[in-house]
Each structure stands twice: as C-alpha cells, then as structure tokens.
Amino acid sequence: MYEIDQQQLIGRADSAPVLTAQFTLDFDGTPVTLSTPVRYRYIDHTEGELTRPLVIVPPVAVDLPAKVLLFPNTGSKSLEVQLKAHVADASGKVKLDLPQGWKAEPASRSFHLAESGDEQTVTFTLIPPLQESTGLVRALANAGGKDISTGMTVMAFPHFPAQMVFEEAQAKLDRVDVKVLARKIGYVMGAGDSVPEALRQLGCEVTLLSAQDLAERNLSEFDAIVTGVRAYNVRADLRANQQRLLDYVRVGGTLIVQYNVLAGFFGRGDSGQLAHIGPYPITISHDRVSVEEAPVEFPDPRHPLLLGPNRITGHDFDGWIQERGLYFASVWDPRYQPVLECNDPGEKPLAGGMLYTRYGKGVYIFSAYSWFRELPAGVPGAYRIFANMLSASGAARATAASH
Known part of the structure; x- marks a missing residue:
C-alpha cells in the first residue's frame, strides 16, 4: 500500500516548474497571454549552450551514504554524513536525530564549506541499545539558522530534461540479536x-x-x-x-x-x-x-x-x-x-x-x-x-x- 500526499502529482512526467513567466502579446488589439517555465541557461564546454529547469535548493545538501546499518551486537559503528555546498562560505553544525535508546558521539560536528560545490564528510560513532531496536536516524545540518535534512540527486540523461530529487538524509538502524558461526x-x-x-x-x-x-x-x-x-x-x-x-x-x-x-x-x-x-x-x-x-x-x-x-x-x-x-x-x-x-x-x-x-x-x-x-x-x-x-x-x- 502506497500513500501519496500530493494526489495532483500522479501522472506527471516531471516536476512542476518553481517559477513561471507570463507575457502578453497584442495582435491588432487582441491580447494573448502566454506562460513559460523559467529555465537556467548555461554553457557546457563539450555540448555548448544548454538549459535546465530552475530549481530552488538548500544552501547545503545533506546525505547519508549508508542507508541501512545493522548492529548484530552491542558494538558501535561509524556513520558518515556527506555535505555539499550550494553557496559560498557555508558553515554550521551537524547533529543526528536518533531513535530512543541510541547514542551518538560526539553530539555534533562542525563544518565549513568555502566555495559552492565544495564537499565535506563528517563521522559519528553510533552506540546501539542493549535490546533489539529498529528505527531511523536523520542527519540535520544547521546553516544560517536553518535546519536542513535533505540531500539532492540530479537525474540527467540525454532523453529527458534534468530533474532534481530531494530525499531525507536518513538511514535505517537495526539492532538485531543475530549469531553467525561462519566468518x-x-x-x-x-x-x-x-x-x-x-x-x-x-x-x-x-x-x-x-x-x-x-x-x-x-x-x-x-x-x-x-x-x-x-x-x-x-x-x-x-x-x-x-x-x-x-x-x-x-x-x-x-x-x-x-x-x-x-x-x-x-x-x-x-x-x-x-x-x-x-x-x-x-x-x-x-x-x-x-x-x-x-x-x-x-x-x-x-x-x-x-x-x-x-x-x-x-x-x-x-x-x-x-x-x-x-x-x-x-x-x-x-x-x-x-x-x-x-x-x-x-x-x-x-x-x-x-x-x-x-x-x-x-x-x-x-x-x-x-x-x-x-x-x-x-x-x-x-x-x-x-x-x-x-x-x-x-x-x-x-x-x-x-x-
């Protein structure tokens, strides 16, 4: 069973434009109003002049490369958080939102990204509870007074316009009592x-x-x-x-x-x-x-x-x-x-x-x-x-x- 929050998106092949320009033409006294999505125009050194949809993005994208972490015992594991700047001079702190009973060391990590496009990885140590537990960990980056918890993936192929996919920076945590004799x-x-x-x-x-x-x-x-x-x-x-x-x-x-x-x-x-x-x-x-x-x-x-x-x-x-x-x-x-x-x-x-x-x-x-x-x-x-x-x-x- 799938629940779709925005029913109006069903059947759309691409994302709705975030900004649309309207202009009116006058044909011998008859006004005709047209609209078109605002697009970003840029130069690619190989393919020349290109355009793609205008997208509003957060100043920093946050991603958890590992989508599932299994803890077969009470031992700790490392969790990496990847950050990518979409503006210059992006800085702040990253923390983890954890299920009850889980702990992270340290409580937060600082980051600084000097230029747009710069990337940085910070690492936390996750400590699972003694008992079995399943839940989600979410990474939160605070930059410019705003909490950001989404990453951005660019889907770009020759046969359709580039699309930006924003996903929550979260991963599944499994503390499972499991024994294995084979190593x-x-x-x-x-x-x-x-x-x-x-x-x-x-x-x-x-x-x-x-x-x-x-x-x-x-x-x-x-x-x-x-x-x-x-x-x-x-x-x-x-x-x-x-x-x-x-x-x-x-x-x-x-x-x-x-x-x-x-x-x-x-x-x-x-x-x-x-x-x-x-x-x-x-x-x-x-x-x-x-x-x-x-x-x-x-x-x-x-x-x-x-x-x-x-x-x-x-x-x-x-x-x-x-x-x-x-x-x-x-x-x-x-x-x-x-x-x-x-x-x-x-x-x-x-x-x-x-x-x-x-x-x-x-x-x-x-x-x-x-x-x-x-x-x-x-x-x-x-x-x-x-x-x-x-x-x-x-x-x-x-x-x-x-x-």
Whole structure:
C-alpha cells in the first residue's frame, strides 16, 4: 500500500516548474497571454549552450551514504554524513536525530564549506541499545539558522530534461540479536546484487570470487560460499567449476545457491532442470510468491536451519518487502529436505523455495527466497535466517555431535 500526499502529482512526467513567466502579446488589439517555465541557461564546454529547469535548493545538501546499518551486537559503528555546498562560505553544525535508546558521539560536528560545490564528510560513532531496536536516524545540518535534512540527486540523461530529487538524509538502524558461526565467506557475483555488503554488516569477511579463484583457489579457506542472483545464468566460469564447488561441500563446506532463471541457462533441458546446479537433480520453475506478507510454514519445525545458531519463528518473516521469493524449484530429488513453505492467496503451497541436503561432510542449500531484496533493506528476520544458512555446516556438525 502506497500513500501519496500530493494526489495532483500522479501522472506527471516531471516536476512542476518553481517559477513561471507570463507575457502578453497584442495582435491588432487582441491580447494573448502566454506562460513559460523559467529555465537556467548555461554553457557546457563539450555540448555548448544548454538549459535546465530552475530549481530552488538548500544552501547545503545533506546525505547519508549508508542507508541501512545493522548492529548484530552491542558494538558501535561509524556513520558518515556527506555535505555539499550550494553557496559560498557555508558553515554550521551537524547533529543526528536518533531513535530512543541510541547514542551518538560526539553530539555534533562542525563544518565549513568555502566555495559552492565544495564537499565535506563528517563521522559519528553510533552506540546501539542493549535490546533489539529498529528505527531511523536523520542527519540535520544547521546553516544560517536553518535546519536542513535533505540531500539532492540530479537525474540527467540525454532523453529527458534534468530533474532534481530531494530525499531525507536518513538511514535505517537495526539492532538485531543475530549469531553467525561462519566468518569467511566466498561470494560468486551473478547479475548484480548488494548481498556482499549486507553480509559484511553481519560481521563476515566477504571475498568476491573471480574466475581464477573458482578454478584454482583453495576453496576450503571459506566457511561458506554463496552464489549471487542468476549467477549460473551469467557466469560460464561458475558452471565450468561446479564440480570444484561440490567437492568443497563434500569435505565440509557450505554452498548456498540463490535464485536462477530458466531463460539463457546453458545446459537447460526442456524439463527446466538446471544442469549440475546441485549435487542432486533440481527442476526450476516459474513459481513464485509475490505477496510479501504470505504466511510461511515449517514442514519440519525441528530442522537444523530453524534451530541454530538463531531460533527461527514466524516473526522472522515480518516486515519483508516486495515478495517472498521467485523461481522456486518444482521438482527435486528426495535427498533434498524442504525447509519453508508458503503461497500466494488462493494458490497451492510451494515448498521449493528452500531445499537443504547434507553432501559428504558439508551442506548444500538452494534458496530462491528474495534475500537480495531483504538483506539490503535491513529486514531483521532475513539476517537471522541467512546467518543460519551460512552457519549450516558448523551447526550440522554440532547437532550430529550432540546426538
């Protein structure tokens, strides 16, 4: 559900002009009044004379580069605030508006920007509360007696007029009780996602694996290896070295495979089976769950992925964005164990979104849930579940030892 404060803006392709000039022409005694937006005319050294819409901007733009900060424990983290002057000799102080229970050191920072266009970054130390907490931090710059809390992004492309977007200088803060046994993570980037940075916020050391790494590196140095979204679709080197990854699992590693699509997959048969994507056959489909609030069931509530190191409950699926998952498996070898089950309203339950199997001494997990959306958005439960997946081999060994 989206709420639009200014209904009159619906359908507009650009922002309304901030200033309009009116002039009247007289045609043989008949006045004709015309209006036109006031535009800024300037010279570009490459493209010559150009114009763009006139925009009223604050004297200083304020931005928080990090949009989500995860605190998996009570340790502090740094928060950078970026400032950019739109006038000369801009100076003042920056402070943070924090949720209850959070602290910042120092309470404020001074800044001085001598010329228009100058930039400066100031840094605060954020101290989270002892208990779990989620909220927004907002940066406020006081310049010329005015509090400013917006940044400015210029959207300029050849095919449409430049537009200025003003956004609040705010970020999401998540103090989440989450444990992860895995520390060194290898990540095979696919079509592109922000999961590696999210895992770094969890406290993991993440290495992006190159083609040479997949072919030659000792993969056993990693506690877990994760393939990015559509990695098998776009990385021929990944497909060529799949056996090395399975060997890594066999001797005790954890391999987590995120979703892949059917189109463009080398080695896909008519059945939709992705060649060698796992140690045992998996058939990928177009099945998805689009309703992000869809209830999630646990076929086996005592499954290791649900028990540790974080105990997973239905509340870990609260606050998800956009969808539950996509391109679920429709058929799989019986040696895989479905971990989660959900469905859109009025549709059959789908259990092919997360499949788990022991392979040799390690663990293989196929998971088509939308981690690439949930983790960068700072969804607490998504971090707890993904931490369990990363820790799967260690947790599995601990479970086996206890029995």
